[in-house]
Amino acid sequence: LLLLWKYRVIIGFLTAAFFVAIFWGNISQYVNQIDAFGLNSDRDRFIRLLFQPVLVLWALLSTGVLQAWLNKRKAFSPL
Template sequence: MRVIARWALAALLAVAGASHLTWGRRGYRIVVPEWATRFLRTDKDTIVVASGVVELMLGGALVALPAERRRVGWVIAAFFVAVFPGNVHQWRTGRAAPMLRSDRARFVRLLLQPLLVAWVLWSADGLPVRRRARPARKRSRR
């Protein structure tokens, strides 16, 4: 189940990254808060392109680097947390973006962000899983 979830997450990151670089690029620029351009000392387009490249790289790393899966998962989770203030800004300002044309859709995305973080940590083995304890085997006397 984790393998399927991991591949689905990688696909989601790849599609999101591709959209930041192509068909959704203009729509994402209007979502970038002004404070982000001042903080990063760059323009909105550069932020959109950079985030798209990062999403593509992280999606690829999740499936291409199995030995680093846990570490990559934590980096993806940190990325999802880092973009959250931009999502809040978009919700508060009511700016439309690809697939986020209503206040309701933008608010639901806010609620889904913590689920994305949990999804990546679980699928990338970043969260410990409680396993049921197996009953101790009785040793046979020989």
């Protein structure tokens, strides 16, 4: 990301989209009790589900996606 600073907003958006896309797979692993990636208990899989939105928010905030969206929204606001 340091080398591609000019593209940080795009990278942040794509990272957040990736976290949202894999969220459904994580729900499936929890519901169907599938062991993967060292998560072999329902408690571990549930904790991962709780932190998934945190990862999405982190990707959006740390790369400036939300700020860029708010600035663009203000630029087109009639008020």
